Amino acid sequence: xxxxxxxxxxxxxxxxxxxxxxxxxxxxxxxxxxxxxxxxxxxxxxxxxxxxxxxxxxxxxxxxxxxxxxxxxxxxxxxxxxxxxxxxxxxxxxxxxxxxxxxxxxxxxxxxxxxxxxxxxxxxxxxxxxxxxxxxxxxxxxxxxxxxxxxxxxxxxxxxxxxxxxxxxxxxxxxxxxxxxxxxxxxxxxxxxxxxxxxxxxxx
Numbered sequence: 001x002x003x004x005x006x007x008x009x010x011x012x013x014x015x016x017x018x019x020x021x022x023x024x025x026x027x028x029x030x031x032x033x034x035x036x037x038x039x040x041x042x043x044x045x046x047x048x049x050x051x052x053x054x055x056x057x058x059x060x061x062x063x064x065x066x067x068x069x070x071x072x073x074x075x076x077x078x079x080x081x082x083x084x085x086x087x088x089x090x091x092x093x094x095x096x097x098x099x100x101x102x103x104x105x106x107x108x109x110x111x112x113x114x115x116x117x118x119x120x121x122x123x124x125x126x127x128x129x130x131x132x133x134x135x136x137x138x139x140x141x142x143x144x145x146x147x148x149x150x151x152x153x154x155x156x157x158x159x160x161x162x163x164x165x166x167x168x169x170x171x172x173x174x175x176x177x178x179x180x181x182x183x184x185x186x187x188x189x190x191x192x193x194x195x196x197x198x199x200x201x202x203x204x
Contacts, residue, residue: 006032009131010066012058012074014041017159022073022192025183029196035073038062051076051090051128052140059130069134073195077127077187079109079161081149083116089126092161102160106153110164113149121149125165125174125187129195139198143190158182 009026011019019037026033042061046054059074066072078092088095088109096104113121129141146168153163155175162174167185174182183189 006034007071008034008036009071009073010036010038010062012038012041012055012062012072014038018075021183021188024179025189025192025196028180028183029192031196031199033199046076046090046093049090051078051126051142052130054090055128055130056138059132063132071134072132073129074132075127075129075188075191077125079123079125079165081109081113081121081123083113083120083122106161106164109149109161110153114151116149118148118151123147123149123165125161127187127191129191131195133203137203139195139203141191141194141198143187143192143194145185145187145190 011022013019014037016037019035022035026035042065044058044061046057048054048057055074055076058076059072062074063070063072076090078089080086080089088105092105094100096108124147125145127143131139131141147166147170149164150166150173153173153175155163155173157177157179158175165174166172167174169185170177170181174186
């Protein structure tokens with residue numbers, strides 16, 4: 001029997017952690033896919049105001065640099081906090097301002113939520129995936145995970161806001177649960193499950 005052909009998907013991100021997470025999701029779903037991080041990723045101004053718009057801009061920017069027919073995957077995701085009227089939302093990556101980084105964003109969200117009582121700390125992670133393929137093909141997949149924000153960050157796994165977010169049904173943050181547990185219930189994991197189901201139908 002001939003070995004299964006491994007398809008290449010170019011990830012519109014230079015974030016190593018994100019690429020590794022998508023590769024784990026691909027492996028766990030049993031798909032013969034190799035997720036390749038962008039090197040380099042062209043600079044994109046994420047100003048669409050929506051998750052799908054930002055993801056589409058990133059996917060299109062990378063696809064323009066690749067050979068025709070390449071598969072490109074982009075995601076835009078963020079945490080939407082009810083007490084902040086849905087913020088940081090699409091601005092999650094820039095929440096701390098011009099000098100943002102993951103640690104600064106996490107500190108700011110922790111600080112602005114410090115006075116919010118436990119019963120009002122509901123939030124959700126949202127992930128939108130845009131997959132571009134040959135002949136202008138585009139597919140969009142979305143995943144959500146409901147939960148609450150902890151009073152202080154906890155856990156050393158994951159990245160971004162993971163140490164502050166406790167998914168429903170868990171007493172631990174994203175950064176405290178195992179990768180297998182997170183991938184099964186996370187916003188990105190659920191969006192990937194939709195993509196995987198579609199990919200199995202034969203996208204070529």
